[in-house]
Amino acid sequence: MPTYAYRCRECTETFELLRPMSESSAPASCPEGHTDTVKLLTTVALTGAASGPAVPAGGGGGCCGGGCCG
Numbered sequence: 001m002p003t004y005a006y007r008c009r010e011c012t013e014t015f016e017l018l019r020p021m022s023e024s025s026a027p028a029s030c031p032e033g034h035t036d037t038v039k040l041l042t043t044v045a046l047t048g049a050a051s052g053p054a055v056p057a058g059g060g061g062g063c064c065g066g067g068c069c070g
Contacts, residue, residue, distance in 0.1 A: 005042050010034040 001018045008015070008030035015031055029035050 004028075005040040006030070006037045007040055008032065008034045009036040009038060014040070 001020055002024070003016050003018050004024055005014065005016050006028050007013070011030060011032050011034060013030050013032060017028055019026070024039070027035065028037050028039070030037055
């Protein structure tokens with residue numbers, strides 16, 4: 001289930017809620033009970049190793065495995 005971030009306009013508290021995507025637009029009350037809240041836009045951080053071009057087994061590159069072509 002996705003996490004959505006909200007900010008209360010009355011107390012300026014920022015909070016998160018776990019809710020189904022089908023309820024992402026539904027009103028949310030802050031932990032203090034105020035109902036004047038706004039959903040915040042958040043970014044998703046994707047982590048992982050950067051991948052470059054594949055290197056064939058035995059290393060090298062070019063037409064003859066990295067050596068001089070002659």
